[in-house]
Amino acid sequence: MLRPDKKTILLILLAVAVMGGMVYALYATGLMDLLTSKNRLLQFIRENRFHAATIFIGMQVIQVVAAPLPGEVTGFVGGILFGPVWGVVYSTIGLTIGSWIAFMLARLLGRPIVERIASRETIERYDYVMKHKGLLLAFLMFLIPGFPKDILCYILGLGHMRLRDFLIISATGRLLGTVLLTMGGTFFRDARYGALFTVIGLSLIIILLVMIYRERIERRLQRITGVMHKDDKEKTPPER
Secondary structure (H helix, E strand, C coil): CCCCCCCHHHHHHHHHHHHHHHHHHHHHHHHHHHHCCCCHHHHHHHHHHHHHHHHHHHHHHHHHHCCCHHHHHHHHHHHHHHHEEEHHHHHHHHHHHHEEEEEEEEHCHHHHHHHHHHCHHHHHHHHHHHCCCCHHHHHHHHCCCCCHHHHHHHHCCCCCCCCHHHHHHHHHHHHHHHHHHHHHHHHHHHCCHHHHHHHHHHHHHHHHHHHHCCCHHHHHHHHHHHHHHHHHHCCCCCCC
């Protein structure tokens, strides 16, 4: 029987509170009427396409670097505003730029700036990724919902990973979550609630499982990394 700890329960309650607050804000500001009216929404986007795209990309950048908004919210909004194709494109551009800024801030300013973003325990928890330059491991962390991807950008900046490798794994690793969130927003905009609740349900199940079993998953990934690192050492010819 699954018995989530107090931290997991608090995170779930916090997520529910954030979502409830966002819904209330949408109704209070009148944006819900705009978002739920397909004709008004499309007219608004047609009249303000460039500005809307620029603002949205900027929001994605900010939520990675400073995290004032949950990434799930902005990704969902991208699907509502721009549809499945351009929503994914604009989200990916913003997330990649934000990831690059976070990575470079850590690379240039070092551990003190990262400790302002993440706790020392969190940094030490992912220290093995920095030591082994685990490209596959980092990719899986970006891929699996529930891992702190934005914090991971800062932590990886402290290691020896090349910028090019980081940008590739962060952009491709985030893609699955970006597609799911964008499709969810598109289904909401088009009133396809059956498909919307299916996407939300699957996403929540994955996230809850990762939250509950995060430590076990991390230990498994650490063992995989240790085995790969050992194999690399054995394949390296001895120096003469």
